[in-house]
Amino acid sequence: MEYHDSDRARELAADVREFVDEVVIPVEREWLGDGPVPDDVIDDLREEARDRDLYAPQIPEEHDGLGLEFRDVLPAFEEAGRSLLGPLALRVDAPDEGNMHTLEMAGTEAQKDRWLDPLVEAEIHSGFSMTEPMQGGGSDPKMIETTARKDGDEWVIDGHKWWTTQGSEADVLLVMARTDPDAHPYQGCSIFLVPSDADGVEFERDIPHVGGAFRGASHAEIVYDGVRVPEENLLGAENAGFAIAQKRLGPARLTHCMRFSGMAQRSLEVAKAYMNEREGFGSKLSEKQSLRYDVAEAETRLHAARTMVRHAAREITSGNEARVPVSMAKVFTANVVQDAVDLSIQCCGGNGIGKDLPLADFYENVRAFRIVDGADEVHKRVIARDAFEDVDESELDPVTRFRG
Template identity: 65%
Template sequence: MEYNDSATAADLRQRAHDFMEEVVLPAERAHDGGEVVPHETIADLRESAREYDVYAPQIPEEYGGMGLGLRDVLPLFEEAGRSLLGAPAMRVDAPDEGNMHTLELVGTEAQKDEWLRPLVAGEVNSAFGMTEPAPGGGSDPKMLRTTAERASGRAGDEWVIDGHKWWTTQGSAADVILLMARTDEEAHPYAGCSIILVPTDTEGVEIVRDIPHLGPASSSEGHAEVRFDDVRVPAENLLGEENEGFTIAQQRLGPARLTHCMRFSGMADRALTVAKTYMSDREAFGSSVADKQAQRFAVAEAETQLHAARTMVRDAAEKIARGEEARVEVSMSKVFAARVAQETIDLAVQCCGGAGISRDLPLADFYEAVRAFRIIDGTDEVHKRTIARDAFDEDAVRPEELESLPRFGESAD
């Protein structure tokens, strides 16, 4: 398929494809299914990614990346998604990828030196703390209850933070949390929240637990519950402008949602490749499974849907590259790509039968990973709400379209 990708994007994708085929997939196949991949393996893969010139392409060169734009790196993200090892190997893995983007956008030079450079290098880890247990902010972020108050302390001006977060991805392994907190309780939450950098070794930060969750057996990624009790950090740990947290979060989430879409599209594509290979090799009832029409039509449908998902994501990315917010296009991409990826991977598992649910193939890990995609970075319902609000705005509703219809009790003549 032609997706109007630039020559830069095409070259980058080819290098990423070669890296995946020659380094990452062999490393995946050499790993025992069901066992957590050691950190040493990821470190070795990152060294190889640098040699293939596919390491951190989305980050400016001055901070250790390749300095490419969102539209040009999207195809690489899809290649990275073909294995659970691909994204961390190329340093395009969530949540660090989105957090690095946020630091790049609004961080001070001191914050970039302290956190962005070592994050790009893979020397530290980060987390984004936004979601809270009920009755705090979840799908409705306006319900955010974590607070940060400005105060004078022994070391000068500081933020005093109190709150409770959970589903803080990579929280238990993070060196710093980008924390969303209410900094003006009198204002509307969208106008009264800020993002503050909180090192996890700060007194009062308690990593309560990693939440047991549905997820791939080979991944050590946790989702932490974290409490903040009278946590004090310097005033200069404010990331961006005070009370602009939601504006900054939207700048982070738009591109991050699209990169998620591409990673999971790559995962679905790999799952389909595994299934097609298995079906072509496996015989049943006198012919190969690949010759059965029902399965062939199901694969054809999946191929069609994946093509549509890739096209939607690129359309949204083009608009973001032009400086547009593209909230509706991003929401459409997220809902559609998540559903297509889940259905495609489910089909692949079904087509492979017993082999599909074993840990001998990557499909079981893919299956567990993809279900969360319809919840993370905004649930389906939240994104549909955004789409529906736009669909029923003032310009879309035109009463004149109904003028020719008869009213109740009136004659149609």
Template identity: 45%
Template sequence: MDFTPPERAVELTERVKTFIRDEVIPLEKQAHHKDGLSPEQLAAVRTQARDAGIYNPQIPVEYGGLGLDLLECCPVFEAAGYSLLGPLALNCSAPDEGNMHLLHHIGTKPQKERYLLPLIEGNTRSCFAMTEPAPGAGSDPTMIRTHAEKRPDHWVINGHKTYATGADGAAFFIVMARTNPDVPATEGCTLFLVDAGTPGLEMVRRIEGLTIPAPGGHCELMFENCTVPEDRVLGEVGKGFKFAQVRLGPARLTHCMRWIGAAQRALDVAGAYMVEREAFGVRLAQHEGLQWMLADSAIELHAARMMTFQASWLIAQGDEARNEAAMCKVFVSEAINRVIDRALQICGSLGISEDLPIANIYREARAFRIYDGPSEVHRMVIARRMLKQLRNERTTRI
């Protein structure tokens, strides 16, 4: 087991770090548009990323990307995540990154031409619509109520979705709907590709909250007799849950990579502040209590990296690594929040201001413990798998 990134990933990581420092971070102060960056700003910085040879690092070479596997993505995505705008600039941000991965693996050739290629080019955005308001699917995806009925040559979707990331302005939506009510949801749901503007699809509202603006926001959607052609089934009928795992496992890890980068930046800012600021006659860096906070954060980030490397290595070897990805999601989401919180505390009133990047990182990071499965649900699933294995092996001793 060797987590040493290949030379190409090391070299690419250094170029990404330079690009983020020189081209992306200076844009942060200008990003007052409701989506963080104006379309013109985003297009310009993506052109710069293309010219720098760092665009689409995760996309296969045959589609014009750099062809990195998941382990190689670890340091590159972390470097991109050093700025909250970085993944957008490199076209490796959620939800598009996960949707591109899904389309590449299970999309038909016409679907790839219609939906994947424009995403890769950065000409469109996408949305993954799974979560529903109560009493529909939230933390328990098997409670899904959105349903699709088969007609001779099309499907009709009815239902209600919420917290659909990137929905406002998305060119298309990947929608999970129940297609067979007579079997468990895990066997009776299907993924559909729904074009924006399809009659019967309504964007009800953008949901405002703690997180900072992002392209497309988080939205509430309604489907009322929304008709989609038969060829817009993504994957196979009845296998929506199975194919969703193609997206969700790697996407949880790429989230971890990006957030480790953001937490590292918060730690770097706090460390630099400690070196410069004086209190009680000495630099903050000389106060042991703050030194320990800095050390605890460095320890947790190192552990988070190693867990992410190991799970990514397993997936790169062909393993689904569901348990490892779930463990990463729990540990990393909680660890980076502790790291960012310590950084904010070290910087005091300056930390909660927008004079430093920590406040924005703090606001955005809190949601990571909820989306892609809250920590409590992942813990429940991890424990169930452990207990099932123990029962099967009958190796327990009392």
């Protein structure tokens, strides 16, 4: 399919595809059914990605990345997503990819030296700690209860978070907390860079979950009990937490879409290969009209999703916030990818469930995408508000673009 991506974007994507096919997928196949894949295996893949000049394409050159524009990295993210190991190899894996973007966008030079550069090199890892248990903020982040209060030249953080991806492995946690209890939360929260070994950072548990068997990160429940960080660990301006989060989440939602649409492409490739081989009832499965129509439908919807993601990415690259296009792309892609993986499993019969093929691990991983970075219903709420024109621009905060 021709998407009129730039020459640079297409060249990089072709090189990433070759790398994934030649190097990443053979390693993936070795570990299927036998995960989790150990760190040294990932380190070797990263080394090979560096040698091929494919490493960290989204990171500016001054921080040792390839320095591509957002829309130009898109096809490479898709190609990387064809294996669960691809994003890790290229250092475009969540949540570090989104956290690196946040640091690059909002961090001071000292913060970038301390955390961004080692993150790019994969010497350290990070977590984004925003969602809270039942009484706190989840889909409705206005309910956030974690607080940070100033005490001399330190901030003192108290709160309870869960589902912090990679929380247990992280060296630094980006923690969202209320800093002005009198303000609306969208104008009264800030993000802090909290070293995971700081006094008062208490790891309660890794939440058991589906999808972690092959190469799953932890999803940690963490209590912040009087955690003290110096003033210079405030990320961006005081009370600008949601403005920064919004700038992080728009692109991060699209990079998730890109990686997952690569997963859907590979799923359909695997299914079609099986269907071209397997015969029953007098013909190949690939000749059965009902299956052919199902695959045709999945290919059509995937093409639509990839087009929507490119549109939203172009808007963001042009400096637009693109909230509605991002929400449309996110909710549509999440469902298209989930359906494509499910169909691919169906077409492969028992082998779809077995771990000789990557489909079962894809299936375990894809379900969360309809929930993370905004559940389907939350994005539909954004789209519906726009559709019914019940957003009065004058009511929106000029910085956060949230309604007060």
